[in-house]
Amino acid sequence: MSRPKARPLLYVAxxxxxxxxxxxxSWLVISSLSRRVELTAIPLKWLPKSPNLENxxxxxxxxxxxxxxxxxxxxxxxxxxxxxxxxCLIAGSLAAYVFSRLRFRGKxxxxxxxxxxxxxxxxxxxxxxxxxxGKLGLLNxxxxxxxxxxxxxxxxxxWLMSSYFESVPRDLEEMARIDGCSRFGTIFRIILPLxxxxxxxxxxxxxxxxxxxxFSALVLSSTLRSKTISVIISEYSSKVGVxxxxxxxxxxVASLPPVILALAFQKYIVQGLxxxxxxx
Amino acid sequence: xxxxxxxLGSERAWLWIMLAPTLxxxxxxxxxxxxxxxxxxxxxxxxxxxxxxxxxGNYARCLGDPKFLAAVRVTLRFAALYVPLCVALxxxxxxxxxxxxxxxxxxxxxxxxxxxxxxxxxxxxFTWIYAKDEGLLNRLLQVLGLxxxxxxGEGAIFYAVTIANVWGALGEGMIVLLAGxxxxxxxxxxxxxxxxxxxxxxxxxxxxxxxxPTIFFQVIIATVNGLQxxxxxxxxxxxxxxxxxxxxxxxxIYRNGFRWFSMGLASAQAMILAAVIVLLMLAYFRxxxxxxxxx
Numbered sequence: 001m002s003r004p005k006a007r008p009l010l011y012v013a014x015x016x017x018x019x020x021x022x023x024x025x026s027w028l029v030i031s032s033l034s035r036r037v038e039l040t041a042i043p044l045k046w047l048p049k050s051p052n053l054e055n056x057x058x059x060x061x062x063x064x065x066x067x068x069x070x071x072x073x074x075x076x077x078x079x080x081x082x083x084x085x086x087x088c089l090i091a092g093s094l095a096a097y098v099f100s101r102l103r104f105r106g107k108x109x110x111x112x113x114x115x116x117x118x119x120x121x122x123x124x125x126x127x128x129x130x131x132x133x134g135k136l137g138l139l140n141x142x143x144x145x146x147x148x149x150x151x152x153x154x155x156x157x158x159w160l161m162s163s164y165f166e167s168v169p170r171d172l173e174e175m176a177r178i179d180g181c182s183r184f185g186t187i188f189r190i191i192l193p194l195x196x197x198x199x200x201x202x203x204x205x206x207x208x209x210x211x212x213x214x215f216s217a218l219v220l221s222s223t224l225r226s227k228t229i230s231v232i233i234s235e236y237s238s239k240v241g242v243x244x245x246x247x248x249x250x251x252x253v254a255s256l257p258p259v260i261l262a263l264a265f266q267k268y269i270v271q272g273l274x275x276x277x278x279x280x
Numbered sequence: 281x282x283x284x285x286x287x288l289g290s291e292r293a294w295l296w297i298m299l300a301p302t303l304x305x306x307x308x309x310x311x312x313x314x315x316x317x318x319x320x321x322x323x324x325x326x327x328x329x330x331x332x333x334x335x336x337g338n339y340a341r342c343l344g345d346p347k348f349l350a351a352v353r354v355t356l357r358f359a360a361l362y363v364p365l366c367v368a369l370x371x372x373x374x375x376x377x378x379x380x381x382x383x384x385x386x387x388x389x390x391x392x393x394x395x396x397x398x399x400x401x402x403x404x405x406f407t408w409i410y411a412k413d414e415g416l417l418n419r420l421l422q423v424l425g426l427x428x429x430x431x432x433g434e435g436a437i438f439y440a441v442t443i444a445n446v447w448g449a450l451g452e453g454m455i456v457l458l459a460g461x462x463x464x465x466x467x468x469x470x471x472x473x474x475x476x477x478x479x480x481x482x483x484x485x486x487x488x489x490x491x492x493p494t495i496f497f498q499v500i501i502a503t504v505n506g507l508q509x510x511x512x513x514x515x516x517x518x519x520x521x522x523x524x525x526x527x528x529x530x531x532x533i534y535r536n537g538f539r540w541f542s543m544g545l546a547s548a549q550a551m552i553l554a555a556v557i558v559l560l561m562l563a564y565f566r567x568x569x570x571x572x573x574x575x
Binding site: 027092117120126128273 | 377393401
């Protein structure tokens with residue numbers, strides 16, 4: 001569209017923006033690979049002489065106090081994000097199937113209500129959730145945090161999956177029904193296998209959101225039993241005499257799973273974000 | 281076609297079984313919690329002693345509480361800067377990427393990266409970037425021969441925090457708006473070129489009206505997120521005692537509820553925030569009829 005002359009300038013602008021946008025993350029990675037002396041050196045050293053992997057090794061070993069809790073936090077984060085994603089994919093795709101294929105009274109209303117809950121501020125829900133979890137003795141447990149995550153992942157999965165099911169031809173399903181396949185049979189043998197891309201997109205989305213969820217994790221866990229890696233990082237970051245380099249390594253570890261997932265499955269992310277958003 | 285897929289007889293049971301987990305979640309989790317917050321907001325409760333009826337006392341207390349009013353002011357001021365910045369900058373990035381660049385997918389992924397990195401990890405880096413001594417930004421200023429700035433001090437902190445928040449939200453807006461831009465038929469631009477329309481004219485007469493639904497959607501998302509912003513504020517403005525130098529409404533509720541355990545007061549403040557969000561949505565949807573073009 002633009003004249004060929006303007007092209008190089010455009011690339012320069014995009015590259016410069018890329019650098020600016022990636023700067024904080026790059027600084028996190030560089031810090032994690034530096035030594036403390038190098039980070040505070042004057043004049044400023046941009047890159048460490050040789051990468052220092054000591055902190056990553058220590059987190060993996062989980063030997064000392066901070067590193068031991070980081071390792072537990074990492075495990076908690078995985079368990080919480082993994083279980084809430086799995087649950088929401090199952091419950092969400094069944095519900096989405098109902099909304100896209102079956103007819104019943106009040107369907108439109110129920111569907112809009114479910115989508116509306118996505119906009120419900122977490123802050124309004126968290127106090128009763130905290131109280132109820134406390135009464136059930138579930139505070140500081142992984143199920144409590146996973147359930148809280150479901151509050152906003154489930155509507156998202158239902159939304160994404162029901163728009164995906166619309167693209168799966170109904171004829172196949174009808175033929176299977178005529179051949180004697182049960183309703184559940186058609187879901188598990190025809191609909192779900194054909195919807196793998198949709199399931200992948202929803203799953204990645206759900207996992208990333210659950211992994212990054214901070215507020216409910218902060219409120220619902222006060223012991224190491226259920227603290228996520230984000231909560232642990234946020235705590236250590238405010239302590240006096242915090243070891244920058246160790247925290248930077250922890251920060252990289254905490255942000256790695258979503259970044260890897262998103263880069264590997266970029267196509268799905270775009271699908272997920274734009275489903276329904278463009279048509280308005 | 282649809283008729284045959286209507287649930288019949290025993291299938292009706294399956295319908296409810298398939299919906300049960302979702303409906304239970306919505307009923308107990310979301311609707312139940314909202315209702316419970318409403319009821320709690322009318323009580324005084326510290327989690328230890330039994331709750332006592334307070335009527336509208338908590339709400340009255342909010343309106344006369346300078347801390348709460350200050351938090352409301354900060355939150356609104358923040359959202360008023362955050363929402364337009366978010367939408368305008370995301371749109372600028374999307375327009376830039378929509379010019380048929382080679383490697384568009386790569387750039388899109390790079391621009392999107394901040395949206396999916398843990399806000400706590402990035403908030404941590406921002407504290408080092410903004411730090412008064414030995415912070416990256418101040419050391420850069422020194423290299424340039426300029427005086428260091430206390431980025432997280434009074435005054436500057438508001439903008440420092442806003443920048444961090446906008447930075448974290450740009451990618452998502454960019455992806456959605458880029459998809460909107462791609463949905464505009466190329467023939468419209470071709471016709472406009474033949475008619476002799478310039479770049480600016482095409483933007484204001486074709487692009488902007490045609491992507492107005494997407495922009496509208498993005499404004500709503502940014503508003504909902506902006507009024508509830510927490511992670512970066514928590515990471516950048518929290519003091520050693522846990523109080524914030526830029527306490528927004530959400531931060532105040534967090535402190536009242538989970539530090540001081542004033543469950544009734546915190547619930548009332550949460551209900552006020554939710555009401556503000558709902559009112560803004562209604563206002564937006566009224567405006568939508570005038571500003572948004574659906575073809």
